[in-house]
Amino acid sequence: MTWRRSVLGDHLDILSGFAFKSQWFNADGRGLPLIRIRDVVPGKSDTYYSGPYQERYVITDGDLLIGMDGEFNRARWRGGRALLNQRVCKVSPSNGSLDERYLFHVLPQVLKAIEDKTPFVTVKHLSVNDLREVELFLPPISEQGRIAAILDRADGIRRKRVQTHAMANELLRSAFLNLFGDPLANPHGFPTEEIAFHLSKQRTGTQSGPFGSALKKHEYTRAGIPVWGVDNVQQNEFVNNAKLFISEGKFDQLQRYAVEAGDILISRAGTVGRMCIATPTVAKSIISTNLIRVVLDKSSLLPEYFVALFTYFPHRLGALKANNKDNAFTFLNPRTLKTIEIPIPPIELQEKYRRFSQAVERQMSLEREHLAGLKTLFASLSQRAFGNNL
Numbered sequence: 001m002t003w004r005r006s007v008l009g010d011h012l013d014i015l016s017g018f019a020f021k022s023q024w025f026n027a028d029g030r031g032l033p034l035i036r037i038r039d040v041v042p043g044k045s046d047t048y049y050s051g052p053y054q055e056r057y058v059i060t061d062g063d064l065l066i067g068m069d070g071e072f073n074r075a076r077w078r079g080g081r082a083l084l085n086q087r088v089c090k091v092s093p094s095n096g097s098l099d100e101r102y103l104f105h106v107l108p109q110v111l112k113a114i115e116d117k118t119p120f121v122t123v124k125h126l127s128v129n130d131l132r133e134v135e136l137f138l139p140p141i142s143e144q145g146r147i148a149a150i151l152d153r154a155d156g157i158r159r160k161r162v163q164t165h166a167m168a169n170e171l172l173r174s175a176f177l178n179l180f181g182d183p184l185a186n187p188h189g190f191p192t193e194e195i196a197f198h199l200s201k202q203r204t205g206t207q208s209g210p211f212g213s214a215l216k217k218h219e220y221t222r223a224g225i226p227v228w229g230v231d232n233v234q235q236n237e238f239v240n241n242a243k244l245f246i247s248e249g250k251f252d253q254l255q256r257y258a259v260e261a262g263d264i265l266i267s268r269a270g271t272v273g274r275m276c277i278a279t280p281t282v283a284k285s286i287i288s289t290n291l292i293r294v295v296l297d298k299s300s301l302l303p304e305y306f307v308a309l310f311t312y313f314p315h316r317l318g319a320l321k322a323n324n325k326d327n328a329f330t331f332l333n334p335r336t337l338k339t340i341e342i343p344i345p346p347i348e349l350q351e352k353y354r355r356f357s358q359a360v361e362r363q364m365s366l367e368r369e370h371l372a373g374l375k376t377l378f379a380s381l382s383q384r385a386f387g388n389n390l
Helices: 100-117 128-132 141-180 248-253 303-312 334-339 347-386
Strands: 004-007 012-016 032-035 064-067 074-076 082-084 088-093 135-138 192-194 206-208 225-228 244-246 264-267 275-277 291-294 341-343
Touching: 012 128, 064 100, 074 100, 082 088, 088 100, 088 128, 100 128, 100 141, 141 303, 141 347, 206 334, 225 248, 264 303, 275 303, 291 334, 303 347
Parallel strands: 032 082
Antiparallel strands: 004 135, 012 088, 064 074, 064 088, 192 341, 206 291, 225 244, 264 275, 264 291
């Protein structure tokens, strides 16, 4: 059975998304959902587009998508008819020589190979030509189907764990509504105050990561003090696994960007607006260029309430508006963040939500350990199936 070396572009159709105008964006369900980078993995979008569009950019369930910035994610779309926004691509076999399921499973290796060749920077960008020019060994179509069937079964087990994680997030969202109500309607009449009044008085309340002049590329090291990046900030989950580091001496210069347990980290690149509570296991670490750190006065505003509010109900906050840049929100400007008015429930009620969320988090932590084991098993099966075919 002959495996032949091929250029991926000879077997692949790639549709790049369109730069839809933000003036037509809405959160009221008018028009079609708009797929942005942050929507690729969840498979759904809460941003809608009500303006004119071409039918070629309409995506349906099952279409295979790739986010072209940050984490280079790939996933099948599950949110019904939707529009493909810029920096997201739809990929599909162009002829009968490539099995779509095989393509789905081999793409992570393809994207990892591209990422490894991308310059050592904090946020990486993928181009259509990068995809087209990848060379790989391609088995006959019948063998592709056999390999894909094995991996489909293994991936099915893994996806069940992922669904459990999603259910836990929905549980937290429901608990929030039960305790506090819809933040836009504010049915309990909680006082509405600017975030600025509830930032830490001991440390800088909002801090953007260091820019190029403060931290240059050549100053990153392969070990040392962790520099948390976009990949470490998942939805309501801190990933305690750094990829970038700096020296002790450089940390001394950049202590204003230091991270402590309980700080809130917000992504402003890749999946913009995603946030979590930092839980580092090291004493020293800093944020990267593409993060914002928020430190609250915990006597009046708890991180668990804050993160849940902005994670589960971003479009129920009147001051939170999309600006002219795709995937950007006004609160990603630290100065604007301070002026946003949010409901401030009694601290005792916030404490009740924190205790509940911590109990859920303990269970989710166990689930993540199981999921990590399943991912390792799936990666092993993928490696055995594809070998070093890139």
